[in-house]
Amino acid sequence: xxxxxxxxxxxxxxxxxxxxxxxxxxxxxxxxxxxxxxxxxxxxxxxxxxxxxxxxxxxxxxxxxxxxxxxxxxxxxxxxxxxxxxxxxxxxxxxxxxxxxxxxxxxxxxxxx
Amino acid sequence: xxxxxxxxxxxxxxxxxxxxxxxxxxxxxxxxxxxxxxxxxxxxxxxxxxxxxxxxxxxxxxxxxxxxxxxxxxxxxxxxxxxxxxxxxxxxxxxxxxxxxxxxxxxxxxxxxxx
Numbered sequence: 196x197x198x199x200x201x202x203x204x205x206x207x208x209x210x211x212x213x214x215x216x217x218x219x220x221x222x223x224x225x226x227x228x229x230x231x232x233x234x235x236x237x238x239x240x241x242x243x244x245x246x247x248x249x250x251x252x253x254x255x256x257x258x259x260x261x262x263x264x265x266x267x268x269x270x271x272x273x274x275x276x277x278x279x280x281x282x283x284x285x286x287x288x289x290x291x292x293x294x295x296x297x298x299x300x301x302x303x304x305x306x307x308x
Numbered sequence: 309x310x311x312x313x314x315x316x317x318x319x320x321x322x323x324x325x326x327x328x329x330x331x332x333x334x335x336x337x338x339x340x341x342x343x344x345x346x347x348x349x350x351x352x353x354x355x356x357x358x359x360x361x362x363x364x365x366x367x368x369x370x371x372x373x374x375x376x377x378x379x380x381x382x383x384x385x386x387x388x389x390x391x392x393x394x395x396x397x398x399x400x401x402x403x404x405x406x407x408x409x410x411x412x413x414x415x416x417x418x419x420x421x422x423x
Contacts, residue, residue, distance in 0.1 A: 226409065237312075237399055237413035238353075245408045253410065285353065291409045295341055299353035 197221055199300035201286050207306045208276045216271040216303050218286030226289045227269035228297065229253075229261060231282040238285060244269055276307045310335045310402045314414035321390045322422050328375075329385045329417045331400030339405035342376065342383045347416075348396040356398070359383065361405075390421045 199220045208214055220227065225246045230238040230253075240253030242261040250261050258280060260272045269288075273280055283304050287297040311334040321327035333342070344356040359367045359376050367374050371391075375384045387394055400414040 228410070230411075230413075235317075235415055237314075237415045238411070239413070240410055243408060243410060251408065283351065287353075287411075289409060295403060295405075295409050296355055296358070297409075297411060302351045 201300035220288040224288035312414040
């Protein structure tokens with residue numbers, strides 16, 4: 196039981212490049228979330244998926260797209276990376292029908308130069 | 309969006325002593341949950357303690373306890389008998405009951421436990 200996994204753990208991109216951050220959970224959770232963490236600002240919600248087949252914008256969605264590929268997987272895509280997207284990205288999942296606790300992945304540190 | 313404020317960027321405590329972290333939040337909701345998460349240098353987010361707003365009794369988990377003041381919209385965390393492994397950043401977070409159960413985080417407090 197791995198919980199929430201994220202790949203890659205580290206990534207360096209040049210401005211304008213694209214990439215996809217992968218997230219998978221093996222807890223059969225319905226809800227999944229993407230956050231970014233910046234110094235002095237805590238974690239901010241980018242996008243979330245309340246259930247398979249649905250996605251919604253969070254607090255800071257600009258410059259990102261998401262795909263809920265199936266119940267297990269929720270990916271975050273940067274189409275044209277910008278230095279302002281340098282951050283640590285966390286994926287989380289929860290099953291709100293039984294518990295509202297969110298379980299977090301180990302994070303991806305992304306640097307855009 | 310809910311606003312969560314942690315006014316102490318950094319705190320330092322001697323091993324075995326007690327430290328209290330403050331958190332205030334702004335909401336018009338009546339039903340919600342509050343959390344404290346710990347983020348050690350490994351970067352992993354770990355749930356420390358949670359409180360349901362409808363419960364008057366303060367939550368306790370071993371050496372961690374909260375002081376929940378609903379009217380004042382205050383949710384402080386007390387770490388007793390501090391240990392070196394408690395060194396981490398601590399985040400206060402708010403979740404509205406119902407809806408999509410999204411978390412709103414404070415900016416965090418870095419706690420350093422000195423030997």
